[in-house]
Amino acid sequence: MTDQSHLTLQRTRNPWGQGEKLRTEILVASARLLSELGGEEALTIRGVARAVGIAPASIYQHFADKAALVVGLLEYDYQRLAEEMHIARDSLPVPDAVGRLRAQMRAYCRFAIENPGHYRLMLNNRQAAPKPDGAERGPLAEIANLVVLAFEACGAAGHRLRVPASKAAIMVFVGAHGRVALWHSSPDETDAQDIVPFVDELISLVFADSVD
Amino acid sequence: MTDQSHLTLQRTRNPWGQGEKLRTEILVASARLLSELGGEEALTIRGVARAVGIAPASIYQHFADKAALVVGLLEYDYQRLAEEMHIARDSLPVPDAVGRLRAQMRAYCRFAIENPGHYRLMLNNRQAAPKPDGAERGPLAEIANLVVLAFEACGAAGHRLRVPASKAAIMVFVGAHGRVALWHSSPDETDAQDIVPFVDELISLVFADSVD
């Protein structure tokens, strides 16, 4: 078993040319399965294989085990959420700091409402979530820090907060999460339409000056 | 199969005299199992039977199926939570309205912190939760209404709120739930000790006058 990798520089990796394609296809099918059936318990190797149209054993060509599949999904989901919130932050139609903050939280709520299965997966597996880029804290804490920065920007823009920016961010972030979680646990009891206005009011509450 | 129940008025129900006793013993064992192992997936018929010291089949003498066992647990848990919050409301050392409100929310947080498995079971099975006494809304909504009443009492006592009492109650209740849920999803990341002070600050925030 001598290592000869230094001899053949360019090893063949994808004889069929569709190695990575099927991997993402598996992830997409898992995501759809999670969206349609909701709970994490709906995410089974056999179910994913059935959705993709391959044999259960074939999954193991692309993922070491089920935990690796979940990690792949988490990575995919967190990147998606972070992108939507970043886009919301940098979007042109809201040049002011408070508007960006509102857009950011609105994007967060929209993601949680439109992807309940994913959102719950992300929050129930925070330990397994892959760290963004060698950072100490997890991806959700990274996103929460985005909100802290947005609040600090509001302070820098001259707005007055009733509590320090870091605490204000936690209040709003945690409030949004709680409101979404309560809707998830009983969607018929309340209307998803009320979530975004609620968070908007929560944001207004932490500001001492009027920010409509 | 003629119904003769009107002839023998007093039917024998517990030949051994421990019919109900074992039923509650099963519930208690389930509760302990849920507390020690955390997740709802730890609540299995076989596990409960092993914990009680009986055969799995014996469970079905007291509960129609696993769902009925969960319903029994929910009933037990919601009653426990409601009692703790009622006690907090009627306790003597806090005669003022704001103090009672704070004690109530503190009791809520304490319950969620000390019984994470139960708390998650309650919120993940809100649909299956038995309605208190023929009421329209579920038990959690009933508890949330308790907070609304507490806020209205504060208003009646002369305190000024930044938002209507019903909305203030939702903000605080939802904030507490969100804060607790985040701690549950990653207990090592934050300290449980911070939850109660956080909710206290949240309460102060919705009041326009100083209520320390």
Place this chain on the structure above:
DNA sequence: TAAGTTACCAAACATACGTTCACCAATGAC
């Protein structure tokens, strides 16, 4: 004592899951 009811159990049934194994098929390198 005899009948009837209840609590309980050992064993099995049916299902679903994650995972592994031996094997086949297609492809690029030589």
Place this chain on the structure above:
DNA sequence: GTCATTGGTGAACGTATGTTTGGTAACTTA
């Protein structure tokens, strides 16, 4: 063409679950 490599598969293994069944022992009632 030959061959190693890789993607894919059917069938099985091992495990865990909820649930049912047939039967036994304990107790009340008559």
